[in-house]
Amino acid sequence: MNELMDAFEALLIVAGRNDRQVRAIAEEIERRVGVATGIKPLRVEGWDAGEWIALDYGDVIVHVFDETVREYYDLEHLWNAAPAFRRATPN
Numbered sequence: 001m002n003e004l005m006d007a008f009e010a011l012l013i014v015a016g017r018n019d020r021q022v023r024a025i026a027e028e029i030e031r032r033v034g035v036a037t038g039i040k041p042l043r044v045e046g047w048d049a050g051e052w053i054a055l056d057y058g059d060v061i062v063h064v065f066d067e068t069v070r071e072y073y074d075l076e077h078l079w080n081a082a083p084a085f086r087r088a089t090p091n
């Protein structure tokens with residue numbers, strides 16, 4: 001991550017206890033977002049393994065982890081250490 005860019009507005013990180021729960025959480029997020037907004041993820045990664053499923057909604061990225069994998073990658077620590085860059089918004 002040598003160069004960070006303002007690619008999304010929000011990052012949501014959640015965890016399940018096993019691959020079945022991880023898939024169920026990701027599926028429910030997709031369903032509820034779809035019902036509420038009609039929006040489907042632009043891209044979904046990790047469905048087959050069920051250890052880390054990433055749902056890309058453009059401005060919102062959702063990571064659904066198995067608890068062990070979440071601890072290993074520790075994205076909260078990684079992003080907490082990164083400086084926040086914001087584009088100036090026109091008045």
